[in-house]
Amino acid sequence: MSRFILVTNDSGFEQRVREAISGGLAGTLHTSPNVALPETPQHLLLEGATSEQTQVVLLGPGVAIEDAFRLASVFDVQMPEISLVLVADPDPDLALPAMRAGIRDILPPDADSETIRVLLERACRSAESRLKSAHPAQTLVTDAGRVIVVASPKGGVGKTSVATNVAVALGRIAPMSTVLVDLDSQFGDVASALQLEPEHTLIDAVMGAAKQDSMVLKAFLSVHHSSIYALCAPNSPAEADRVGGEDVTRLIEQLASEFRYVVIDTAPGLGEHALAALEKATDAILVCTMDVPSVRGLRKEIDVLNQLELAVNRRRIVVNLADGASGLSIRDIEATLRTPVDIVIPRSKDVAFSTNKGIPLLERNARGPAAKALNRLANHFDPARPIKARRGAHKRAELK
Numbered sequence: 001m002s003r004f005i006l007v008t009n010d011s012g013f014e015q016r017v018r019e020a021i022s023g024g025l026a027g028t029l030h031t032s033p034n035v036a037l038p039e040t041p042q043h044l045l046l047e048g049a050t051s052e053q054t055q056v057v058l059l060g061p062g063v064a065i066e067d068a069f070r071l072a073s074v075f076d077v078q079m080p081e082i083s084l085v086l087v088a089d090p091d092p093d094l095a096l097p098a099m100r101a102g103i104r105d106i107l108p109p110d111a112d113s114e115t116i117r118v119l120l121e122r123a124c125r126s127a128e129s130r131l132k133s134a135h136p137a138q139t140l141v142t143d144a145g146r147v148i149v150v151a152s153p154k155g156g157v158g159k160t161s162v163a164t165n166v167a168v169a170l171g172r173i174a175p176m177s178t179v180l181v182d183l184d185s186q187f188g189d190v191a192s193a194l195q196l197e198p199e200h201t202l203i204d205a206v207m208g209a210a211k212q213d214s215m216v217l218k219a220f221l222s223v224h225h226s227s228i229y230a231l232c233a234p235n236s237p238a239e240a241d242r243v244g245g246e247d248v249t250r251l252i253e254q255l256a257s258e259f260r261y262v263v264i265d266t267a268p269g270l271g272e273h274a275l276a277a278l279e280k281a282t283d284a285i286l287v288c289t290m291d292v293p294s295v296r297g298l299r300k301e302i303d304v305l306n307q308l309e310l311a312v313n314r315r316r317i318v319v320n321l322a323d324g325a326s327g328l329s330i331r332d333i334e335a336t337l338r339t340p341v342d343i344v345i346p347r348s349k350d351v352a353f354s355t356n357k358g359i360p361l362l363e364r365n366a367r368g369p370a371a372k373a374l375n376r377l378a379n380h381f382d383p384a385r386p387i388k389a390r391r392g393a394h395k396r397a398e399l400k
């Protein structure tokens, strides 16, 4: 089942629902174009078969009101936790019979994506609270946090700088509910970037009791004073072999069930750990620099991700270490990548200095062009950010 099910033959409305969901809600949407509704909820839910718990069903535009009322009243008896939303023109005479039939909310067909997002958020929250009061011990898989994987084909392009700064920025949105994981398991330097001396590392987190129990796992994380947790790489490169792809998969699932944001730094390329992380990613930040090998490498990486259908709709392209002296322009890079660049981070002494100091740039509220670009990148993951700003961001990516 998908988290959201929409029954409509109106592609414009469907598009706005998709924008609303991609603008900050977890979970997938299944659309059924068959506006002649099935007899039972089960028929509808089985159509959008994923492992998610369905929380919201939107009926219309295009569904006959009496059909919507009939199906809603069956849902109300059999699956009262699911929020049924009727998409229909506002009419005071409709509200009372709709509520009696078990419809939880009414949405006008011309609602914009931001209005739809707010309504869907509310509908999910009320579905969750109804489910929790019906089954107090049950928690929803769709509560899982956002998994943001930072990757690049080449080394030294700024993955760790980006990952640490994005994590610090997200720590402001979700204090103590953001974790930065160093999956550059041989040569990771998150500990150095955050000036941490971890007692425990990735190895402890994927072995023994931690793999069964998320509370034990949490005890193995290091706390950084910017209100984020970090899971640092093993002390010796030789130890990295002890961590398999399936360990990474399970670790991310555990962390995503505990944290709102799981930010993952990776080693260059698409090794076993990076691929396992990208399989679990809700978002990928793909980094390159302004040189031909780096851009061509990223193009190939994008091809592989496309073939494997990984993080398809949620990729941000970041050009780092940008300056005007490379002989390449952002437009050249976009042409080679065949995709727009979302964020351009200029080459800046501030970044190099912050790495050497072990103090992420955004921890100091720095205001230079590199800090601004990193903040803009982190804002992409802020659910409070208006959808329009998120949508238009890549079109304005320029080297400033």
Ligand SMILES: Nc1ncnc2c1ncn2[C@@H]1O[C@H](COP(=O)(O)OP(=O)(O)OP(=O)(O)O)[C@@H](O)[C@H]1O
Pocket: 152, 154, 155, 156, 157, 158, 159, 160, 161, 162, 184, 266, 267, 268, 320, 321, 322, 345, 346, 347, 348, 349, 351, 352, 353, 355, 356, 370
């Ligand atoms: N925008 C920037 N301006 C100046 N220096 C930068 C910038 N971004 C990163 N650096 C510097 O480049 C070096 C490499 O950055 P970083 O470690 O983040 O890259 P990486 O992709 O994680 O490297 P690796 O693949 O080796 O893990 C660091 O010294 C960092 O300070």
Ligand SMILES: [Mg+2]
Pocket: 159, 160, 161, 184, 188, 189, 265, 266
């Ligand atoms: Mg790195």
